[in-house]
Amino acid sequence: MGHPERRILGGMTHTSVSAYAAPAPKAPLERITIPRRELGAHDILIDIKYAGICHSDIHTVRAEWGDDGAFPIVPGHEIAGVVAEVGAEVTRYRAGDRVGVGCFVDSCRECANCLAGLEQYCTGELGNVGTYNATGRDGETTYGGYSTHIVVDENYALRIPESIPLDAAAPLLCAGITLYSPLAHWQAGPGKKVAVVGLGGLGHMGVKIAHAMGAEVTVLSQSLRKKDDGLRLGADHYYATSDPATFEELAGTFDLIVNTVSANLDLNAYLGLLRTDGTLVQLGAPENPLPVAAFALIPQRKSIAGSMIGGIQETQEMLDFCGEHGLTADIEVITADRINEAYERVMASDVRYRFVIDTATI
Template identity: 75%
Template sequence: MTVTTVPAYAAPAPKAPLERTEIPRRELGEHDVLIDIAYAGICHSDIHQVHEEWGPALFPMVPGHEIAGTVSAVGSGVTRHQVGDRVGVGCFVDSCRECEQCLAGTEQFCTGPNGNTGTYNSVGRDGEPTYGGYSTRIVVDERYVLRIPEGIGLDVAAPLLCAGITTYSPLNRWGAGPGRKVAVVGLGGLGHMAVQIAHAMGAEVTVLSQSLRKKDDGLALGADHYYATADPETFGQLANSFDLILNTVSADLDFGAYLRLLKAGGTMVQVGAPGHPVPVQVFSLIGGNKALAGSMIGGIPETQQMLDFCAEHGIGAQVEVISADRINEAYDRVLTSDVRYRFVIDTATI
């Protein structure tokens, strides 16, 4: 079966509004899966890349690495998926498959000659540019296709393929669970997922947000406590309180102030990434054997583990489903934090 062109929304040039177009999809190979995309989440990283804020990019660009849909065809050698399966695709669609990281199931850290192949704004093994989920169909090797359990709606599952795994992975690695106190900095697209997941893991969860504006949302999502960081009393009141702090925001923070909220031996993990270097006073770490760490999405095995966990616990993203002709409006609203908490495109409208 050959897929020639499919409808999509693309940015024709850096910072340009996205517009409807048609893009090529490769012929279905022996181990490929053809997915009819139902929903595609809008991630802030889509905007960064369309605006070429992370370095030179490939245009026209079809963003989208939060993809949920249904298998409509499979190659002759496919064993992991079959027609009719509910599936998802995350931030990458290939990797070298041979390096230590790929063999360990942490393909996001592929150390092959070209690293992993991004779902969009990347170049595949065939030398052709990759195009993402703001389209009606995509062809992906079966190894990089995830199974979406029946317990999750495809619309609320789409953001799990980036926002979900971005927060699940550090919570899983650093042991959020019963008897552990976890603070989530920021209640946005990432933070609202972190609260749900940490709560389901059994941790005592505190949200640290600039104001109390979203307090009711935070408590409804599973937070036990909610504090405003604009209140100068907050940092004194919560000193030496947390085993783990997950920072989901990209804004400038006083790292020393937040590190003082950790217990001895605690860890602060960054998943939000400021666009420039930030100062850290080393004595903030030495005093108390504290750690400042980073985390980036997850490999295929852990992403599947996350989807299964979310299905088991009834966790999905809080979404606003939009038609494709509202993508540019949604980008503007993301930049002003006017979304609770993730935009998802109904790709039937493309």
């Protein structure tokens, strides 16, 4: 991995770095050079070591969420690396620190949610600034972690515990916090019965985290094909949702169901698995609306909710929790020239359970 090259662009000094980008919607990703801003007083330059591949990266570069985006798009919001340089007024980090960057790199810092540590739900004019395919405070497009270096404000970086390898830490910045946040919010723990729908990139982290929290964990998957994996990861039970008997046997069982699946499921059937006052939390983002019958909710005071990643404080809490309990993502490390192949394998569910790019190969 070469050192970043400084050059003048648009009257400002930028750092030029290598990256992989989608040049247009649905186009294969290819190697390009992108600008990174010079360090501000509170910025840190991160030498990216690993970048995870998230399903949302694929949705974005293939324009599957109805927005063509600001191409070329450099995806990647699961970033693990080492601080290379710090700005003049940085106090949180110093060169050599192990750090991560998740799904956003800035927010308004002034709204009630930001002040409460819920930056992921920022309601200010700036809004939540995504790590890629967004517009930053400086008016420039953000580029993500499929690159050799990134510059971020110190307040939006996370410290990665020494006990977590950097490659296996990368997916925690999205998949890890996406599951930790609802499990913590709805108080998964001893005496609670938690179901995880889907055993994929998100679901496998849900099983690990819920188990470490002390909950009784059940995986609800379309088939029993991954049952051995589910039990190895910490599940107490594993059921196939393709079997109608599952919904009869487990009726009224769970305090909490976290649905990681992006396909359109019959939520009314899953709501039938909740106890009185139980909650189904939707994490996956299916293409079509999710119809819910009123009487799937009313008789037992059940709830359906949504959740999205976590704020900076909660994400740090998640990383520390994973460090204390020895939790990491199950990963397959790839070279950058295999990104397009990895995308196809993600779409075919042919990965257990997250791809991570070795950015030294960019």
